[in-house]
Amino acid sequence: MLAYFLRRLALTIPTFLALMFLTFIAIRLVPGDPVEVRVGEHGISPERLAFFRHELGLDLPVWRQFLDYVWRLLHGDFGVSLATQQKVLTEFLTLFPATLELSFFAMAFAVIVGVPAGAIAAVKRGSVFDQALMTVSLFGYSMPIFWWGLLLIMFVSVRLGLLPVSGRIDLITYYFDQPTGFMTVDALLSDQPGAFLDALRHLVLPAIVLGTVPLGVVARMTRSSMLEVLGEDYVRTARAKGLSPGRVIGVHALRNALLPVVTVIGLSVSGLMAGAVLTETIFSWPGVGKWLIESIGRRDYPALQGGVLLVSAVVILVNLVVDLVYGAVDPRIRHGR
Amino acid sequence: MTLLDIRNLTVTFATRRGAFTAVDGVDVAVDRNEVLAIVGESGSGKSVAMLAAMGLLPKTATVTADRMNFDGLDLMALSADRRRRLAGKDMAMIFQEPMTSLNPCFTVGFQIGETLSAHLGLARKARAARVVELLAEVGIPDPARRARAYPHQLSGGMSQRVMIAMALACRPKLLIADEPTTALDVTIQAQILDLLLRLRRENGMGLVLITHDMGVVAETADRVIVQYAGQQVEASPTRALFADPHHPYTAALLAALPERATERRLPAIPGVVPGQFDRPAGCLFSPRCAFAFSACHRIAPRRAGPELGAALCHTPLAAGVPQPGALQEAGA
Numbered sequence: 001m002l003a004y005f006l007r008r009l010a011l012t013i014p015t016f017l018a019l020m021f022l023t024f025i026a027i028r029l030v031p032g033d034p035v036e037v038r039v040g041e042h043g044i045s046p047e048r049l050a051f052f053r054h055e056l057g058l059d060l061p062v063w064r065q066f067l068d069y070v071w072r073l074l075h076g077d078f079g080v081s082l083a084t085q086q087k088v089l090t091e092f093l094t095l096f097p098a099t100l101e102l103s104f105f106a107m108a109f110a111v112i113v114g115v116p117a118g119a120i121a122a123v124k125r126g127s128v129f130d131q132a133l134m135t136v137s138l139f140g141y142s143m144p145i146f147w148w149g150l151l152l153i154m155f156v157s158v159r160l161g162l163l164p165v166s167g168r169i170d171l172i173t174y175y176f177d178q179p180t181g182f183m184t185v186d187a188l189l190s191d192q193p194g195a196f197l198d199a200l201r202h203l204v205l206p207a208i209v210l211g212t213v214p215l216g217v218v219a220r221m222t223r224s225s226m227l228e229v230l231g232e233d234y235v236r237t238a239r240a241k242g243l244s245p246g247r248v249i250g251v252h253a254l255r256n257a258l259l260p261v262v263t264v265i266g267l268s269v270s271g272l273m274a275g276a277v278l279t280e281t282i283f284s285w286p287g288v289g290k291w292l293i294e295s296i297g298r299r300d301y302p303a304l305q306g307g308v309l310l311v312s313a314v315v316i317l318v319n320l321v322v323d324l325v326y327g328a329v330d331p332r333i334r335h336g337r
Numbered sequence: 338m339t340l341l342d343i344r345n346l347t348v349t350f351a352t353r354r355g356a357f358t359a360v361d362g363v364d365v366a367v368d369r370n371e372v373l374a375i376v377g378e379s380g381s382g383k384s385v386a387m388l389a390a391m392g393l394l395p396k397t398a399t400v401t402a403d404r405m406n407f408d409g410l411d412l413m414a415l416s417a418d419r420r421r422r423l424a425g426k427d428m429a430m431i432f433q434e435p436m437t438s439l440n441p442c443f444t445v446g447f448q449i450g451e452t453l454s455a456h457l458g459l460a461r462k463a464r465a466a467r468v469v470e471l472l473a474e475v476g477i478p479d480p481a482r483r484a485r486a487y488p489h490q491l492s493g494g495m496s497q498r499v500m501i502a503m504a505l506a507c508r509p510k511l512l513i514a515d516e517p518t519t520a521l522d523v524t525i526q527a528q529i530l531d532l533l534l535r536l537r538r539e540n541g542m543g544l545v546l547i548t549h550d551m552g553v554v555a556e557t558a559d560r561v562i563v564q565y566a567g568q569q570v571e572a573s574p575t576r577a578l579f580a581d582p583h584h585p586y587t588a589a590l591l592a593a594l595p596e597r598a599t600e601r602r603l604p605a606i607p608g609v610v611p612g613q614f615d616r617p618a619g620c621l622f623s624p625r626c627a628f629a630f631s632a633c634h635r636i637a638p639r640r641a642g643p644e645l646g647a648a649l650c651h652t653p654l655a656a657g658v659p660q661p662g663a664l665q666e667a668g669a
């Protein structure tokens with residue numbers, strides 16, 4: 001088991017190298033460098049421009065910059081953000097809980113709605129519910145996030161005024177320490193009445209928007225996996241034992257049908273991170289995604305380079321964890337068979 | 338009162354390519370302390386008939402019968418819920434593939450215990466103790482440890498023992514064993530069969546044994562039903578059936594029984610059982626029948642009297658000789 005994980009870990013090294021290289025190149029291909037962008041349209045004297053560039057090491061040949069960057073990375077140094085003068089790693093760790101919280105609720109939404117919906121569709125195969133769910137889920141996972149987010153904001157927040165438009169909490173009413181960085185948890189810890197509920201209310205729309213694609217995937221996967229499992233001999237055995245239909249389906253069939261769903265959830269984490277970038281931007285959610293977008297705008301080379309690497313590391317880590325979870329869910333894997 | 342009493346059972350599946358009658362006019366009667374064997378090649382509707390009795394067929398199946406009684410209850414009149422409460426409690430069934438019949442995600446003990454809590458409402462402690470007892474009863478060594486095993490940790494023979502323990506959990510009145518040894522090694526087959534017969538004797542159950550093995554039939558069964566392409570072609574007491582088979586299909590099965598047998602599986606008769614799309618006109622067995630004459634290929638046979646094994650044949654055999662039936666006399 002340990003050897004397996006070390007091997008998996010080793011296999012990610014080329015991915016990291018490629019990512020390092022690509023983000024490094026890509027951000028430099030965007031016209032304008034950090035200095036120019038900061039200066040804006042006013043312009044400054046060429047001497048001062050050269051001075052700032054020299055300060056940031058941007059006057060060195062690109063290959064030197066890359067080697068410097070790699071060298072520092074090897075020492076665990078992700079560099080310092082040009083915009084905030086903070087360490088990139090610190091910045092990432094401050095913002096990441098917000099992204100994690102949003103992703104968690106988005107995934108929870110996808111699983112809590114998608115698994116039962118998919119299971120029911122499978123049991124009632126060919127029914128109106130089944131057909132409706134399949135159509136809706138197809139829309140779900142081909143939904144452009146930006147459009148979907150704006151649509152929900154317009155309708156639910158602006159027109160109906162039901163939910164807040166942006167942010168993680170109403171900062172005017174509530175102010176408290178954030179020891180964990182997870183707004184829902186910190187709100188509970190703060191003892192401020194209503195804070196937790198407000199944090200949840202802020203989560204609803206972004207979680208739905210970010211969770212829509214995984215919802216489609218999870219619902220469809222659960223359905224097809226369930227259809228397969230329902231024909232298995234052990235489901236017949238469960239019915240032959242005289243168990244209630246709920247128990248046959250909810251315990252015997254579902255437990256087996258969830259195995260591939262767990263994998264799909266793991267695989268959709270990378271998509272979730274991509275979606276988070278857009279969702280956070282739409283809802284002004286102060287997480288890693290919004291930070292990355294802003295870093296592109298500011299040509300904040302270190303922030304962007306470090307941020308992308310760290311996000312990738314998270315995705316890879318999650319996939320490893322999913323492997324572990326899979327082992328826990330499927331005894332055959334747990335026992336190495 | 339007969340324990341399981343089914344008359345004229347018919348099961349029709351709605352398939353994508355039309356209706357398919359998998360069981361067509363089968364009578365089943367089995368009592369406590371009795372072993373009924375159902376024999377016939379693959380695809381002759383043995384499993385479907387018994388799944389119908391258990392109420393385990395999918396919704397695509399339409400089941401009709403003139404009578405379908407179990408232990409004095411009219412199964413067809415029972416609600417789905419009442420019916421479900423019989424399954425696993427008073428009538429239990431075990432299947433051909435023990436390895437795939439157990440749920441890979443749960444321990445053996447959990448799966449047996451489930452039956453105990455569903456029907457007997459046993460609490461946790463009592464359940465665990467009973468599970469170990471049951472495992473011991475079906476001859477599983479180190480039952481306390483095995484109760485915590487997952488199905489993939491068991492061999493086929495052990496899995497079938499677990500299935501049997503599960504079926505016996507509530508001391509059923511009837512056990513249906515659908516080819517319980519077909520998937521097992523030859524050496525294990527005899528053990529499992531002995532176990533089934535011992536448990537039947539000890540519990541006074543009725544046992545329906547679906548099998549391919551005419552040798553097993555001869556050794557174990559009180560009565561035999563022979564099925565062909567969904568139809569019941571003969572039903573006789575075992576001794577009578579072996580002494581004087583009345584349907585040419587039964588005769589062919591017995592004739593092909595290798596005396597110096599190494600392989601005791603159902604012997605090969607040239608040809609195959611007709612399926613949904615290759616039903617012959619007339620008698621379904623006629624294309625493979627050594628005694629068939631012209632009318633057999635055109636006209637469906639009627640059932641003979643019980644003295645001729647209720648054979649579904651125009652010219653049932655007696656002492657190996659076709660008896661001229663009504664058709665022949667009419668010069669058909």
Ligand SMILES: Nc1ncnc2c1ncn2[C@@H]1O[C@H](COP(=O)(O)OP(=O)(O)O)[C@@H](O)[C@H]1O
Nearest residue numbers: 350352359378379380381382383384385386395
């Ligand atoms: N769920 C089903 N839908 C359609 N046809 C079925 C179904 N189950 C069984 N059959 C058909 O019914 C026939 C009898 O099957 P079965 O009872 O399993 O045969 P046996 O047990 O005698 O080998 C077969 O032709 C099989 O294909």
Ligand SMILES: [Mg+2]
Nearest residue numbers: 383384385515
């Ligand atoms: Mg069968």
